[in-house]
Amino acid sequence: MSIREDKVAKEIKCYFTTYDELLKKTFNALEILVASEVLPKHTVMICEGEFVEAYLINEELKHVIEAILANNRFPYSAGIYVGRLRKSKPYIIPSVDFLTLIYELKREYFKAVKIRDEGLKPFLYGKDVLKASVTECFPPLNNGDVIGVIGNDGYVYGVALSKVSDCNEVLKLNPNDVVATNVFDVGWFLRGETRVKEKKFKV
Amino acid sequence: MFRTIDISEVEDIKSWIRERLRKSEEVKVLASKYGYREYMIARYYEMLGSWDEVKELLNAFERRLKHSIRCNTLKVKDCRHLVERLEKLGFKLKEVDFWNLAYEVVDEVRSPTLGSTHEFLLGMYYLYRGKASLIPPLILNPQQNDKVADLAAAPGGKTTHLAQLMNNKGVILATEVGRERMRALRNNIERMGVRNTVLMRVDGRAVKYFLKGYFNKVLLDAPCTGEGLIMIDPERKIKTSFEDLMKWHESQVDFLNSAIETLNVGGYILYTTCSIAPEENELVIAKILAKRDDVQVSTLTNTPIELSQGFTEYFGLNLPKDVSRCGRIYPHIHEMEGFFLCLLEKIK
Ligand SMILES: C[S@@+](CC[C@H](N)C(=O)[O-])C[C@H]1O[C@@H](n2cnc3c(N)ncnc32)[C@H](O)[C@@H]1O
Numbered sequence: 001m002s003i004r005e006d007k008v009a010k011e012i013k014c015y016f017t018t019y020d021e022l023l024k025k026t027f028n029a030l031e032i033l034v035a036s037e038v039l040p041k042h043t044v045m046i047c048e049g050e051f052v053e054a055y056l057i058n059e060e061l062k063h064v065i066e067a068i069l070a071n072n073r074f075p076y077s078a079g080i081y082v083g084r085l086r087k088s089k090p091y092i093i094p095s096v097d098f099l100t101l102i103y104e105l106k107r108e109y110f111k112a113v114k115i116r117d118e119g120l121k122p123f124l125y126g127k128d129v130l131k132a133s134v135t136e137c138f139p140p141l142n143n144g145d146v147i148g149v150i151g152n153d154g155y156v157y158g159v160a161l162s163k164v165s166d167c168n169e170v171l172k173l174n175p176n177d178v179v180a181t182n183v184f185d186v187g188w189f190l191r192g193e194t195r196v197k198e199k200k201f202k203v
Numbered sequence: 204m205f206r207t208i209d210i211s212e213v214e215d216i217k218s219w220i221r222e223r224l225r226k227s228e229e230v231k232v233l234a235s236k237y238g239y240r241e242y243m244i245a246r247y248y249e250m251l252g253s254w255d256e257v258k259e260l261l262n263a264f265e266r267r268l269k270h271s272i273r274c275n276t277l278k279v280k281d282c283r284h285l286v287e288r289l290e291k292l293g294f295k296l297k298e299v300d301f302w303n304l305a306y307e308v309v310d311e312v313r314s315p316t317l318g319s320t321h322e323f324l325l326g327m328y329y330l331y332r333g334k335a336s337l338i339p340p341l342i343l344n345p346q347q348n349d350k351v352a353d354l355a356a357a358p359g360g361k362t363t364h365l366a367q368l369m370n371n372k373g374v375i376l377a378t379e380v381g382r383e384r385m386r387a388l389r390n391n392i393e394r395m396g397v398r399n400t401v402l403m404r405v406d407g408r409a410v411k412y413f414l415k416g417y418f419n420k421v422l423l424d425a426p427c428t429g430e431g432l433i434m435i436d437p438e439r440k441i442k443t444s445f446e447d448l449m450k451w452h453e454s455q456v457d458f459l460n461s462a463i464e465t466l467n468v469g470g471y472i473l474y475t476t477c478s479i480a481p482e483e484n485e486l487v488i489a490k491i492l493a494k495r496d497d498v499q500v501s502t503l504t505n506t507p508i509e510l511s512q513g514f515t516e517y518f519g520l521n522l523p524k525d526v527s528r529c530g531r532i533y534p535h536i537h538e539m540e541g542f543f544l545c546l547l548e549k550i551k
Contacts, residue, residue: 060350060374064401064414071413076402077389097393124324155325186324189390 012049014074016062019044022054025085026092030109031102035082038105045078046085054082054092090146093159096186099148100156112138112148113160113170113179120151124187129160132175137167147180158185210520211493216486217449223518224445229254237261239440243430249518250481256535263534264433264440270308270317271299271334277367277396278326285327292320301507305337326394329363332435333540335477335532337507340364342544343473344505345420347372352418354407354462357384359391361424366397375400376414378407408457411464419470423462425455427476427483431541434534452482456490463491463498466549471501479533479541481517488513488529488545489522500525501546511536513545 019036022044026032035042035056042056045065057065057079065075080101083094094102103110115123119133129149141147141162149158160180164170170179213219225245233254234241239261247257272289274282282304286296294317295310308317317323317330331337345351345365356362356377365375377392377400379385385404392400407423428443428451429436443451459474466472476483491498500523503510510530515522529545 061399061401064350064374064376064417067413067417068401068403073403073405073413076385076404077392078401080398081393095393097396097398100396120321124321151321153321155321157321157325186321186326186394187319189386189394190319190324 012047012074014045014047014065014069016057016065017044017046022046022082029092029094030111031094031098032082032092034102034106034109035098039080042080044082045075047074047077052085053077054085056080056082089144090161090183093146093183096156096158096184099159103148103150103156110138110148111141111145111162112150112156113141114138114150114152116152120157123149123158123182124185126182126185126187126191128178128182129180130175131170131173131177131179134170134179137170139167141166146183149180149185159183207516207519207521210486210489210522213520216452216520217446219520220482220518221445223249225249233257233261237265237440238437240444242445243440246480250479250514259535260533263538264437266434266534268333268434268540270311271305271331271337272296272308272317272328273305273331273337273364273367274328275326275363275367275395276304277371279328285322288322288327289320299334299337302337302341305334307334324394326396329360329391329395331360333432335431335537335539335542336360337364338532338542339422339424339473339475339544340368341507342503342505342546343420343422343471345369345373345375349373349420350418351375352410352414352421352462352465353377354410354421354423354458354465355379355426356402356424357381357388359388359395361422362388362400363391363395363397365422366392366395366399369399371397371399373399376403376410376418377401378403378405378410380404380406408461411461415464416467418465419467421462421466421470421472422475423459423472424475425458425483425487427451427455427478428480430478430480430483431532431534431543432477433541435540448480448482452486455483455487456494459487459491460494463495463547463549468549468551470549472498472547472549474543474545474547476543477540478543479531481514484531484543484545485514485517485522485526485529486520488526488547491547492523492525497549497551498547499550500528501548502528503530503544503546506530508532508537510544513543 045055081095114136115133143165145162230244234244293312296306299305353362357379362377512527513529532542
């Protein structure tokens with residue numbers, strides 16, 4: 001029986017690089033700066049295919065990946081998934097897992113809004129965050145920045161694009177005004193929106 | 204009485220078994236009553252040795268299994284917190300008797316479903332259709348500095364469990380060949396906060412080309428007919444012909460043979476299937492033992508439940524006696540989905 005080989009495989013390129021390189025590509029994204037501080041020994045891996053994705057890799061994983069790359073193959077994903085890189089703003093769309101890591105390790109650097117349960121449900125159906133559901137704002141927010149969306153229970157439920165330039169601005173909005181637009185949330189896979197969302201935030 | 208013969212002396216196992224499949228009245232009656240292919244019933248009699256026990260098995264396959272969940276300690280510090288949250292939603296949970304971080308869901312609510320709660324989306328638990336799937340990672344018992352390969356990994360129930368047992372340390376290579384199944388695997392890995400894993404969309408049999416002898420623990424949860432999952436998917440009563448079953452057998456032998464190449468000397472491979480078919484289980488192990496002299500069947504340690512023994516005789520075929528060290532899970536005995544586990548050690 002012949003071994004099935006992945007045809008798509010050849011179109012993807014993965015390589016190791018440094019935090020400095022990743023910072024350059026993301027125009028000094030705060031989350032990456034934090035990661036370089038809290039996980040200095042990790043190597044950055046970038047995989048370029050339909051999307052450009054970044055990962056943080058420790059020494060043990062690096063060894064396995066090197067063996068894979070040396071055989072002209074590539075990993076599908078590995079280690080800590082940092083997120084997707086883009087050529088225009090936002091330069092990086094961090095993964096929920098990566099944001100959770102930053103939230104756990106360096107809360108003071110975590111840009112986010114906290115939302116009440118009534119707002120969480122629609123958010124998990126892909127809807128935007130409205131002023132009425134925001135209970136707390138973690139600065140600094142800038143218009144167009146990627147921010148975390150936290151539930152009242154303190155868990156990170158997704159990633160959104162800020163529509164406000166600072167937390168005080170939220171106070172001035174009407175209840176139905178959008179504070180942040182949904183980019184990615186933990187309900188995404190369940191809703192089967194894989195392709196749609198992937199296209200929307202294509203590089 | 205049939206004559207018995209050493210399996211290594213039989214060239215065409217398929218014909219050997221086919222010729223011996225009983226076509227009695229009982230076989231016909233039970234096959235029609237429960238809706239199975241006749242050859243399956245004939246095999247159940249050969250496996251269990253009495254019609255009463257065959258009926259017990261068939262009746263067990265008619266009973267629905269309760270869902271189980273595994274509390275994900277990579278995300279949840281105190282599992283009581285998860286239990287409280289789910290009970291608030293109306294679920295009733297009971298600790299699984301063999302592992303205190305898993306719960307059987309004894310009562311469910313209509314909405315939200317267990318696969319759509321916020322707790323699920325946050326990766327606080329993994330949802331199982333039956334609890335037997337919890338057992339292989341507990342038996343493989345990976346440690347924090349282990350190098351583990353999970354060669355047929357999607358959707359990732361066992362990969363994420365292994366990562367939890369390793370506390371996100373060490374390394375797991377998880378391979379999967381199906382495109383959509385790989386997406387599900389990746390989603391589960393990220394949802395559950397697993398960070399010690401390399402995912403690869405590749406035929407698991409190819410790993411020997413680039414990481415030969417690298418791993419000290421390998422899980423091969425082999426693709427199979429799913430003949431242990433009839434209570435979950437009754438289609439399987441008629442889905443697989445005897446011819447197809449034997450094709451599965453061939454590809455499982457091939458997969459296991461390649462998988463062993465990825466092990467270092469002294470390393471262990473756990474071969475599992477969610478099937479009760481000896482053709483996919485003991486006969487696969489017997490073929491491997493006949494092919495190679497660098498592996499031996501290990502006694503299953505860390506077994507959280509008492510398993511039934513692997514067969515050493517099937518339709519007059521004598522299998523190596525060490526195959527009895529493999530373990531079986533039966534729906535009518537263990538009240539779980541049917542499962543097979545066999546641990547092999549690479550000795551040279
Ligand atoms: C029994 S399922 C694995 C279940 C998984 N271990 C879990 O616990 O969630 C077998 C998987 O192997 C995959 N598969 C089949 N042939 C394969 C191959 N040659 N290499 C890698 N994966 C394969 C199937 O697509 C399927 O997802």
